[in-house]
Structure formats: C-alpha cells, structure tokens
Amino acid sequence: MSIIHLSAVGGQEPSAADLAGIESEWPLIAAELDLLDAQIACVNAGPYASVLDRRRVRRAERRVLVVRRELADCEAVEDGAA
Incomplete structure (x- = not known):
C-alpha cells in the first residue's frame, strides 16, 4: 500500500x-x-x-547560517538585476 496518492502526483514531472x-x-x-x-x-x-559533540552541533549551526546568508544574497542580487 502506497502512502502517496496518484491523484496528488497527477503524472506530472517537475519542471526545469x-x-x-x-x-x-x-x-x-x-x-x-x-x-x-x-x-x-x-x-x-x-x-x-x-565537547566535540557539542562543537559539531555549533559548527553545523554556523554552516546553516552561512549558507542561508549566501542564498539570501544571491536572491537579492537576482531580484535587483531583474
């Protein structure tokens, strides 16, 4: 039994x-x-x-923040260019 209903998918592929x-x-x-x-x-x-476990969490949190900021900066540049 599938939990994904085929009617929800609709046979459509994701667009480019x-x-x-x-x-x-x-x-x-x-x-x-x-x-x-x-x-x-x-x-x-x-x-x-x-201490290393907690350091790993802190580093991962910082990495998420850095990547979010980078994505936000890219979106701001794209919005400004459009």
Missing part, C-alpha cells in the same frame, strides 16, 4: 524551473541534514555528550 530551484537550494538542504545528524548524535549521547 523546479529542478533548478532544488539544485540552487541543495547546499542549504545538505547543511541542515548535517545539523540534524549532529543534533541526533548529541541527543543519543545524552549526558555523555562530549
């Missing part, structure tokens, strides 16, 4: 613009996945989380 949007946001998606991995490792370690 959709794929380009995903590709442009992929660095942010990857950074957020790294952050999630670091947070999960820290939660699983519980009270035994090391």
Whole structure:
C-alpha cells in the first residue's frame, strides 16, 4: 500500500524551473541534514555528550547560517538585476 496518492502526483514531472530551484537550494538542504545528524548524535549521547559533540552541533549551526546568508544574497542580487 502506497502512502502517496496518484491523484496528488497527477503524472506530472517537475519542471526545469523546479529542478533548478532544488539544485540552487541543495547546499542549504545538505547543511541542515548535517545539523540534524549532529543534533541526533548529541541527543543519543545524552549526558555523555562530549565537547566535540557539542562543537559539531555549533559548527553545523554556523554552516546553516552561512549558507542561508549566501542564498539570501544571491536572491537579492537576482531580484535587483531583474
């Protein structure tokens, strides 16, 4: 049994613009996945989380912020050029 209803998909493929949007946001998606991995490792370690575990979370948080800022800057440049 599939949880995806075929009527919702409608047999349509993503457009080139959709794929380009995903590709442009992929660095942010990857950074957020790294952050999630670091947070999960820290939660699983519980009270035994090391300094390195917490440092990994902080670095991942900073990376997400950097990538978000870069994407925002690119969007601002594109909006200004259009």
